Amino acid sequence: MLSIIRLGHRIGRDARLSTHCGLAARALGADEIIYSGEYEKKMINNIKDVTNRWGGPFKASYQKNWRKIIKQYREKRFIIIHMSMYGLPIKKQISKIRKNKNILVIVGSEKVPAEVYHLADYNIAVTNQPHSEVAALSIFLHEYFKSKELDKKFKKAKIRIVPQPCGKKVIENR
Amino acid sequence: MLSIIRLGHRIGRDARLSTHCGLAARALGADEIIYSGEYEKKMINNIKDVTNRWGGPFKASYQKNWRKIIKQYREKRFIIIHMSMYGLPIKKQISKIRKNKNILVIVGSEKVPAEVYHLADYNIAVTNQPHSEVAALSIFLHEYFKSKELDKKFKKAKIRIVPQPCGKKVIENR
Numbered sequence: 001m002l003s004i005i006r007l008g009h010r011i012g013r014d015a016r017l018s019t020h021c022g023l024a025a026r027a028l029g030a031d032e033i034i035y036s037g038e039y040e041k042k043m044i045n046n047i048k049d050v051t052n053r054w055g056g057p058f059k060a061s062y063q064k065n066w067r068k069i070i071k072q073y074r075e076k077r078f079i080i081i082h083m084s085m086y087g088l089p090i091k092k093q094i095s096k097i098r099k100n101k102n103i104l105v106i107v108g109s110e111k112v113p114a115e116v117y118h119l120a121d122y123n124i125a126v127t128n129q130p131h132s133e134v135a136a137l138s139i140f141l142h143e144y145f146k147s148k149e150l151d152k153k154f155k156k157a158k159i160r161i162v163p164q165p166c167g168k169k170v171i172e173n174r
Numbered sequence: 175m176l177s178i179i180r181l182g183h184r185i186g187r188d189a190r191l192s193t194h195c196g197l198a199a200r201a202l203g204a205d206e207i208i209y210s211g212e213y214e215k216k217m218i219n220n221i222k223d224v225t226n227r228w229g230g231p232f233k234a235s236y237q238k239n240w241r242k243i244i245k246q247y248r249e250k251r252f253i254i255i256h257m258s259m260y261g262l263p264i265k266k267q268i269s270k271i272r273k274n275k276n277i278l279v280i281v282g283s284e285k286v287p288a289e290v291y292h293l294a295d296y297n298i299a300v301t302n303q304p305h306s307e308v309a310a311l312s313i314f315l316h317e318y319f320k321s322k323e324l325d326k327k328f329k330k331a332k333i334r335i336v337p338q339p340c341g342k343k344v345i346e347n348r
Contacts, residue, residue, distance in 0.1 A: 117342075123338070132195075142316060147265060166297055
């Protein structure tokens with residue numbers, strides 16, 4: 001199982017970036033995203049709506065107490081990964097990480113408490129440059145799943161795309 | 175040369191996502207980003223500031239007329255790639271695309287004019303699921319550069335990170 005926890009969500013300000021984290025997590029093979037920080041029902045419902053229409057399984061939920069989540073997942077023997085530009089290069093760490101089937105990936109927003117670095121088993125950098133948590137998470141998932149996530153089939157989809165060289169082809173099951 | 179054009183930027187509303195596109199483009203090996211849509215000086219200056227502090231070369235600019243840019247780059251024999259969830263799977267197309275050294279990648283925002291599909295040489299999907307232009311662009315760059323972009327060295331950096339298993343180590347050249 002691959003779970004994501006997104007820390008420090010702020011209503012409105014982070015809505016689109018947090019949505020992109022959730023949608024990228026779902027599309028790129030993760031099983032769930034847990035949002036922490038401020039509770040924004042509409043944003044979480046957006047993710048649920050996409051899963052309902054485009055298929056799953058994928059779970060989106062909110063938990064105020066992120067420390068509790070990390071503790072719980074550690075007790076369930078999940079490996080805790082923190083995505084950070086200060087961490088070790090993903091290319092050198094991913095084969096070790098891949099040996100674990102149960103993973104919790106922590107994705108921060110602008111400021112992450114120092115404590116998080118210590119709670120993680122691995123602090124992992126996708127380049128040591130400032131860029132984007134959406135980009136870092138996506139490349140982590142792509143590396144972890146060795147690009148097989150791109151072929152993932154979603155269950156109970158009401159809508160799906162038939163790839164086209166030009167234009168749009170969508171099939172809806174009503 | 176690998177250039178990105180971000181279409182349909184809207185002031186304020188898209189500022190953070192467009193910034194993430196620019197920063198991810200820079201960090202993951204692109205040479206420039208051109209913003210179209212509404213002109214937001216502060217957002218473009220953010221990208222320039224990052225390049226100034228963290229190194230380059232990387233160019234961020236604005237052009238109102240995106241059709242002109244696509245036409246100009248085509249005349250300079252760039253291959254035009256449009257990232258789209260309706261397009262063909264990246265894994266099957268990337269080796270053909272990789273044969274070209276000069277590439278313009280079009281990254282849309284929520285609505286992209288139908289015309290763009292026809293202007294592109296390739297409409298490329300990173301999964302046919304709804305997710306994030308930042309995620310799609312990042313995985314495109316990661317596939318195009320075969321993950322070598324993660325080792326890119328930036329020139330004239332005033333600040334750089336020394337990767338750490340835990341915590342932060344930053345070196346500043348003043």
